Amino acid sequence: xxxxxxxxxxxxxxxxxxxxxxxxxxxxxxxxxxxxxxxxxxxxxxxxxxxxxxxxxxxxxxxxxxxxxxxxxxxxxxxxxxxxxxxxxxxxxxxxxxxxxxxxxxxxxxxxxxxxxxxxxxxx
Amino acid sequence: xxxxxxxxxxxxxxxxxxxxxxxxxxxxxxxxxxxxxxxxxxxxxxxxxxxxxxxxxxxxxxxxxxxxxxxxxxxxxxxxxxxxxxxxxxxxxxxxxxxxxxxxxxx
Numbered sequence: 001x002x003x004x005x006x007x008x009x010x011x012x013x014x015x016x017x018x019x020x021x022x023x024x025x026x027x028x029x030x031x032x033x034x035x036x037x038x039x040x041x042x043x044x045x046x047x048x049x050x051x052x053x054x055x056x057x058x059x060x061x062x063x064x065x066x067x068x069x070x071x072x073x074x075x076x077x078x079x080x081x082x083x084x085x086x087x088x089x090x091x092x093x094x095x096x097x098x099x100x101x102x103x104x105x106x107x108x109x110x111x112x113x114x115x116x117x118x119x120x121x122x123x124x
Numbered sequence: 125x126x127x128x129x130x131x132x133x134x135x136x137x138x139x140x141x142x143x144x145x146x147x148x149x150x151x152x153x154x155x156x157x158x159x160x161x162x163x164x165x166x167x168x169x170x171x172x173x174x175x176x177x178x179x180x181x182x183x184x185x186x187x188x189x190x191x192x193x194x195x196x197x198x199x200x201x202x203x204x205x206x207x208x209x210x211x212x213x214x215x216x217x218x219x220x221x222x223x224x225x226x227x228x229x230x231x
Binding site (some may be wrong): 047064108111116 | 125156158160166167168169170173174179211213215216218219220221222223224225
């Protein structure tokens with residue numbers, strides 16, 4: 001079955017860049033029926049959509065983070081990545097990667113497969 | 125951005141109870157509303173997509189309804205494994221947004 005796995009440093013210093021990679025197994029990231037997302041959740045709080053990418057490289061970012069976010073895809077490795085620059089302590093959270101479903105008419109549906117999440121702490 | 129609200133924020137129920145959670149969007153999102161279940165320390169798991177469609181493998185005691193701005197998630201007979209936090213999410217327009225969550229615990 002399809003599985004997603006986040007990887008990257010668990011500790012990042014303030015003002016530095018947070019970098020995470022999501023490795024997809026059991027399916028090709030090049031499938032046109034899906035989009036590939038990053039979502040985060042501070043401890044004890046709700047979920048925040050960060051952005052997503054299609055295998056074509058087309059991206060969509062949350063305006064609240066847009067100036068600091070870059071999502072990229074490497075189809076040869078079946079991976080997609082997140083970079084978040086100039087991080088403050090408020091970026092401390094569990095970061096999830098997830099697969100989103102696109103309907104046959106091109107509309108966005110749900111996030112149907114999620115990684116287990118990785119905790120990133122921003123601290124000196 | 126489309127704001128999502130949920131009510132109640134928490135509820136206590138017995139095993140076997142019928143439970144209903146409400147989600148409201150700040151503008152019409154047609155039927156682009158999804159429901160997720162999250163247990164402590166775990167990733168969210170989708171239950172319902174497109175307001176009323178059950179994802180494969182999800183028990184039939186879960187159901188969703190609504191369109192436009194008002195939606196509900198119903199658990200027809202609460203089971204021990206259903207005690208969790210439930211989130212709604214709109215996928216009508218970016219930025220996708222989530223409701224604040226409803227915590228369902230044991231009475």
